[in-house]
Amino acid sequence: MLEWHLIFPDCKLFRDVAHTKSLSKAAQLNKLSQPAATQRIHELERRVGVDLLDRSTRPVGLTPSGKLFAGLCRDVVRMEDDFLAQLAEIQHSTEGTVRIASIYSIGLTEMGSLREKFQRLHPDGHLHTELLRPEKVYEAVLEDRADLGFISYPEHRRELAIIPWREERMTVAAYPEHPFADREIILPSDLQGQDFVAFDSEVIIRRELDKFLRESGVEVEIVMSLDNIQSIKEAVAKGTGISILPERTMREEISARRLVSIPLDAPELRRPVAVIHRRKKKLNRAGLDLLEMIQQSVG
Amino acid sequence: MLEWHLIFPDCKLFRDVAHTKSLSKAAQLNKLSQPAATQRIHELERRVGVDLLDRSTRPVGLTPSGKLFAGLCRDVVRMEDDFLAQLAEIQHSTEGTVRIASIYSIGLTEMGSLREKFQRLHPDGHLHTELLRPEKVYEAVLEDRADLGFISYPEHRRELAIIPWREERMTVAAYPEHPFADREIILPSDLQGQDFVAFDSEVIIRRELDKFLRESGVEVEIVMSLDNIQSIKEAVAKGTGISILPERTMREEISARRLVSIPLDAPELRRPVAVIHRRKKKLNRAGLDLLEMIQQSVG
DNA sequence: TTGAAATCATAAGCAATGCGAATAGTATTG
DNA sequence: CAATACTATTCGCATTGCTTATGATTTCAA
Known part of the structure; x- marks a missing residue:
């Protein structure tokens, strides 16, 4: 004081x-x-x-x-x-609270451990998380309703700073009974003609996957389009088809044996995840510490 | 402003x-x-x-x-x-008001003309006059309830500044029917044995007169003691006796032929009249002008 | 009244602040 | 992506503000 x-x-x-x-x-x-x-x-x-x-x-x-x-x-x-x-x-x-806006997939998979580490460092602090559609995450950060934003495939904007977090490996997601379930690895060509649960065409990840498949000379049979990973996982688990998803986001379903993840021979296919914040915004102690934690987990 | x-x-x-x-x-x-x-x-x-x-x-x-x-x-x-x-x-x-504390005799005889002159100079000003016993006049000035004080026989006090105003001639006051009424002048010795209306022994002027009479080897017959000039004038006018008073304070009664004033052969017998104010006190424009007026009337 | 003690005022030197002009940097707009 | 408008920074200079030392005034006690 x-x-x-x-x-x-x-x-x-x-x-x-x-x-x-x-x-x-x-x-x-x-x-x-x-x-x-x-x-x-x-x-x-x-x-x-x-x-x-x-x-x-x-x-x-x-x-x-x-x-x-x-x-x-x-x-x-x-x-x-x-x-x-x-x-x-x-x-x-x-001073002790950090407001986070995150897309669903990152929030659901990362906030648990992040909150745990944060509370160890700031026992009296608060970590307020809001799960939003990607565009809403940008909005929340830009309008200072959130201190940090968690997004994938970060878009550069003038007022935003982007801090790369990790690049998530993408693997083939299938239901346990699917023929792929026992494979060690899957080649892009193996996907030819498979029933596929895809992202909506507006989602960036869909465009990335389309590009990958096109360049691999593969065509899949899109049987369903959804706009979020959570729904796709459910559809895949029900046997609607297979998909390609960030492996990290499936950990829980894999443990529960509701999904299997098979490595895809496409190391370049990765989902970049990043933290964004307003360039000019000064973070408080807790915010800085949280960023620190995130940046350490990069290496 | x-x-x-x-x-x-x-x-x-x-x-x-x-x-x-x-x-x-x-x-x-x-x-x-x-x-x-x-x-x-x-x-x-x-x-x-x-x-x-x-x-x-x-x-x-x-x-x-x-x-x-x-x-x-x-x-x-x-x-x-x-x-x-x-x-x-x-x-x-x-800024335009002056608060005056005055003993009765001065206030009654002087405030009229003073107020007239003041109003000519400060048409919007105010001259607030309070008539008090001498000791209360000192008090009022010392406690800043009055800007200026009018007193006779000024007493020096550390916090006060004293500005001499005039020395009033003292004359014999008698009722028109009194044997003295036609005299041109009265000698101290003429007073021997006269019925006399005197001041209370606490009043300074009484002590001054006692001293004068003693030094003149004269004794008068004090038939009444009062503590202010106003009452003495009334008593004299009623024929209770004669007195010695500042001539200036009798002007009105003389005009009205209720009193006569006969010169006394004692030029040293004079009543000093003065203005007092707190040494440190800054007077406002109106107060300074009033003092100016008073000081000019000294000469 | 006088001398001592307390309190406020003034002086001088130095450091810090405040300001304007010029300039650089940044955000918004079309 | 310029053009424009606004804010930030820099620099030099004048002003202000502070402290120490000293002076003046008031109060209080003898």
Whole structure:
């Protein structure tokens, strides 16, 4: 906490002079030399244009104008105190909280461990996570409704800084009964003609996959289009078809044996995941620490 | 009237920044260069310890702390305005008024012409006169309930300045039917054995007269003691006895032929009349003018 | 009244601040 | 992607503000 009464030092000084009826005592209270106090008061009188102190008596008295001014000073100092108290409250309530906007897939797979590590470092802190569609994540960060945004296939925008997080390996997702389920590896050519659960064509990852398949000279049979990984996983698990998904996002379903993940011989097919934040935005301690944690997990 | 908002210039500046959402416009409103405004705000932020402006957008926005501070500034500026208005009122109401405390005898004989002259010079001014016992006159001046005091036989006190006004000739006061009434002059010895209306022994003038009579080897027959001139004049007019009074204080009764004043052959017997005021006290324009008028009437 | 103690005012030197002009940097607009 | 408008920075200079030392005034006690 920084020192108090730095905003209206003259007010506090005059209030103290009025209260103690002594320039030297008021000077002490304000950590000033006595001549400094004398000079400040004279300066005040010059600015206001009237005498504030009646120096013909000891202890010094207040002129009628001085009384009025002392009232003003009392009020102003009280308001300054209130302000500083409220400010401290704001600061305290924000210093330990980080607001995160994330796309569903990253939020669902990463927030668990991230929150755990965060709480170890900031036991009193808060990690507020909101899961949104990609575009809404950008929006939230740009409009300062979130401090950090978790997205895949980061788009550059002038006001945003992009911090690469990881590149997720993409693998073939299939239901346990599928013929691919026992394969060690799958070649792009193996996909030819397979029933495929795909992303909507608006989603970036769909365009990436389309490009990959085209370049591999493979055509798949798209039997269903969905706009999010969660739904695709469900469709695949039900036997609707196979898909290509970031392996990391399937860990839970794999453990539960509802899905299997088979490596795809296409090391270049990776989903980049990144953290974004407003370039100019200063993060609080907690935010910086969270970023630190994320950047360490890159290596 | 001096310029406005000289007490909390930073507050007004920030309030204007918050309102106009522009540093340069706020700078203009406060008659500052744009760089100066930028610097002042930065200085404010340094003092408060938090960012107040969000400079990542145009127009500049307020951070949450900035909003809080803007509220404080608005209130403070409003209070400053109120203060200055009240101050102007005080100033205006006091600049033209002079508060006078006077003993009865001087007040009754002098205030008429004095007020007339004063009003010619200060048509809008006020001359507030309070008639008091001598000791109360000193009190009123010392405690700043009066700007000027009119007294006789001035007593020196450390905090008071004494300005001699005039020395009033003392004459014999008699009722028109008294044997003295036709005399051209009266010698001290003529007073021997006369019925005399005297001052109370506490009044200074009584001691002065006692001394005079003693030194003249005269004894009078004190038939009544009163503590003020007014009552003595009435008693004399009723025929209770004669007295010795400042001639000036009898002018009205002489014109009305209720009293006669006969010169007394005692030129040294004079009542000094003076104006007093607190040494340190600064008089306003009207007060200075009144003093001027009084001092001119000395010569 | 006088002398001592307390208190406020003034002086001088130095450091810090505040300002404007010029310039650089950045955001918005068409 | 310029053009425009606004904010930030730099620099030099003047002003302000502070401290120490000293002076002046008031109060208090003898």
